[in-house]
Amino acid sequence: MAAAPSPTRRPATDHVGWLQDNLPKLVLAPSFAAILVCVYGFILFTLWLSFTNAKLLPTDFDRYVGLANYVALFEHRNWRISLTNLAIFAPLYMILCTIIGLGLAILLDQKIRIEGVLRPIYLYPMALSFIVTGVAWKWFLDPGIGLEAVVRSWGWEAFEFRWIKNNDMAIYTIVIAAVWQSSGFVMAMFLAGLRGIDNEILKAAQIDGASNWHLYTRIIIPLMRPAFLSAFVVLAHLAIKTYDLVIAMTGGGPGRATYIPAIAMYDFTFTRQSMGIGASSAIIMLCMIAAVIVPYLYSELRQGRQQ
Amino acid sequence: MRTLKKTLIAALALAGSTAISVAAEVEVLHWWTSGGEAAALDVLKKDLESKGVTWKDMPVAGGGGEAAMTALRARVTGGNAPTSVQALGFDITDWAKQGVVGDLNETAAAEGWDAVVPAALQAFSKHDGKWISAPVNVHSTNWVWINKAALDAAGGKAPETWDELVAVLDAMKANGITPLAHGGQAWQDATVFDGVVLSLGADFYKAAFIDLDPAALGGEKMVEAFTRLAKLRSYVDDNFSGRDWNLASAMVIEGKGGMQMMGDWAKGEFLKAGKVPGTDFVCIRFPGTQGAVTFNADQFMMFKVGDDAKAAQLQMASSIMAPSFQSAFNVVKGSVPARTDVSNEAFDDCGKKGMADLAEASASGNLFGSMAHGHAAPAAVKNAVYDVVTAAFNGELDPAAAAAELAKVVAAAKQ
Structure with a gap:
């Protein structure tokens, strides 16, 4: 951003030159200030709020309570259920999306004829909002009107698939819907990665007699490390902040069986009027996301410096 | 800490008092948007318009009022509370504790609300001896x-x-x-x-x-x-x-x-x-x-407004409490009137039973x-x-x- 002084500058047009030098800074300043206040400022505000006994409004407190909100949060049944569910949901979602996305990308990369038609079809679910996905899957998995009812009407009377109504299995139906939605997007990321690999390397390997399997496992996939890293970061933060999909699909139910941290956070803050506890859960979620993003940023920045 | 809190509240109050409100207009935040409910609310709207009070509608549907309460939070924090807000039970008490609600005692005393509204309901409609909201109906849940x-x-x-x-x-x-x-x-x-x-x-x-x-x-x-x-x-x-x-x-x-x-x-x-x-x-x-x-009862909670808007607010409260409105609204809504002296003529058998049960339960504690x-x-x-x-x-x-x-x-x- 620090522009070198222009050699052709003349004293008469000094302010024009100044403007030219500083225009980028001036243009960026409002958005920089907005982000500083509205993102980082409010993160600090939330952190501060999490140490107070605020109830209905952020102004509605009379004392600091130290870590009491965090203690109350981790003693709360709903928060423990949420963390357990996240521990099931996030790894399954990330692994399945990566496997399916990579598989689809490799298959699409075989120079097939109608790739231009197939690619948008797989990518299309990403264009839907999670609410639409959630409602569609809710109906599809509902035993009364969805898959189970249809298969039974075909004559297979004993068929049973009612995970969405089962306390222990409902979280897996969320995984199914989320994977359906995001796999195509991951595929697009990997496809871009595959297209970015230098053909010369592949030709050289083929001349050396590498089989297709070896080509992928030894050369292509290791070369796609940046694509994996990006996919991981995108999927991880999507997993942690999942909210609308669960609200639309199960509403957190049956009972509280599909509660996840974002739902618990909203619940504490706006439904239970315990803004202090809600703020502490938001901070915990921020820490989780930071644990994913910060190492990624760090490695990116270090690479940038080395180049 | 205390000073900071006081400063924030003072800032809120200041912002509230400087907000310009048009005379003879009530802004109403509510979540009655579905067919029957909207029709019932229209009765109130028409009544107020006949008395020269314009109705500025602010519907926020969904979640049994949860979305509306979230919207209200933003409005009050911004120092720009609506004239009146549909609210339930302890939500009213919570807002009253924030010191942002209005005072209807003038109208309540003139119309004798204390004598006709069940005591269990008054526990929510009054705060510190002041009428702060006008109950529209009583639903019973059992x-x-x-x-x-x-x-x-x-x-x-x-x-x-x-x-x-x-x-x-x-x-x-x-x-x-x-x-x-x-x-x-x-x-x-x-x-x-x-x-x-x-x-x-x-x-x-x-x-x-x-x-x-x-x-x-x-x-x-x-x-x-x-x-x-x-x-x-x-x-x-x-x-x-x-x-x-x-x-x-x-x-x-x-x-x-x-x-x-x-x-x-x-x-x-x-x-x-x-x-x-x-x-x-x-x-x-x-x-x-x-x-x-x-029971649970829908009420219209009144927020603090400037003197110019006060008359319209009191008129709205008075219209809500009018026996004719209580009857007309509740026949449509399925609930029973929030005052026990309304005629049960227009109600069906279940409605009549509901009104009798309410009066009996209220009398026996x-x-x-x-x-x-x-x-x-x-x-x-x-x-x-x-x-x-x-x-x-x-x-x-x-x-x-x-x-x-x-x-x-x-x-x-x-x-």
Whole structure:
């Protein structure tokens, strides 16, 4: 951003030159200030709020309570259920999306004829909002009107698939819907990665007699490390902040069986009027996301410096 | 800390007082957007317009008012509260504690509200001796709606005790229908539980849910209440979770379900389907709760406004409390008037019974706020109760564990 002084500058047009030098800074300043206040400022505000006994409004407190909100949060049944569910949901979602996305990308990369038609079809679910996905899957998995009812009407009377109504299995139906939605997007990321690999390397390997399997496992996939890293970061933060999909699909139910941290956070803050506890859960979620993003940023920045 | 808080509140108040409001206009935040409710609200709107008060509508639909309350938070924090806001139970008390609500005493004294509004309702409409909101209606939640044909096939006698209820449910089960139509959402589970707890005695309900007595919440009787809840669960079909309440009503209307335990807003669904009380469906109090009523009441809470807007606000409150409006609105809405001196002429049989029950319960001191609907305890406690009741209903806690958990979480949420 620090522009070198222009050699052709003349004293008469000094302010024009100044403007030219500083225009980028001036243009960026409002958005920089907005982000500083509205993102980082409010993160600090939330952190501060999490140490107070605020109830209905952020102004509605009379004392600091130290870590009491965090203690109350981790003693709360709903928060423990949420963390357990996240521990099931996030790894399954990330692994399945990566496997399916990579598989689809490799298959699409075989120079097939109608790739231009197939690619948008797989990518299309990403264009839907999670609410639409959630409602569609809710109906599809509902035993009364969805898959189970249809298969039974075909004559297979004993068929049973009612995970969405089962306390222990409902979280897996969320995984199914989320994977359906995001796999195509991951595929697009990997496809871009595959297209970015230098053909010369592949030709050289083929001349050396590498089989297709070896080509992928030894050369292509290791070369796609940046694509994996990006996919991981995108999927991880999507997993942690999942909210609308669960609200639309199960509403957190049956009972509280599909509660996840974002739902618990909203619940504490706006439904239970315990803004202090809600703020502490938001901070915990921020820490989780930071644990994913910060190492990624760090490695990116270090690479940038080395180049 | 205290100074900071005071500064913030002062800033809020300042912003509020400098907001320019047009004279003779009321801005109303509410969530009555569906057909019948919107039509009912239109009665009020027309009445005010005939008196020269313009109605500025601010509907925020969804979530039983949760979305509207979130919108209100933003408005009040921004120092720009609406004239009037539809609100429920302890939400009103919570806002009153923030010192942002108005004062209706002038109109209330002139029109004698103290004498005609039940005391249990005044507990919410008044704060520190000041009228702050105008109640529109009283819903009672301990109703059971039974399909008449299904009841006839199951013996024909409406149950009056728990044992009779179980007998009817068993007979309906034997007849091959779903005896209890129910939707698995926390508030619906809790609505049923209100009735169950009340059926074990009005004193017990008061001790457990109004006074939040730990001994009652974790005691033997509460174990019995959870045992009854588990018994009721056994009469619900397996596909119940997440079902909306009106779909459960539809099951009873169509005869696929035998009965539904739900507040009197369910009556609207039956009437819309062309069903007649007494011939097509039967309305009874939850067996064992005759003479007692658990209620929730919609009110229009009034916020502090400038002197120029005060007259319009008082006019609105006065119009809401007018017996003619109370009757016209509640006939449409399915609830009963919030004042006990309104004629029951325009109401159907269930409505007449509801009005008589309300007057009786109010006189005998057996009119209680509904826990499931935020009229027995503040939101934090209510939701803590939801957690336990819905876990018990879904079989995650056995009755003894549920009662112990209930006492524990209520104690934690009270802080």
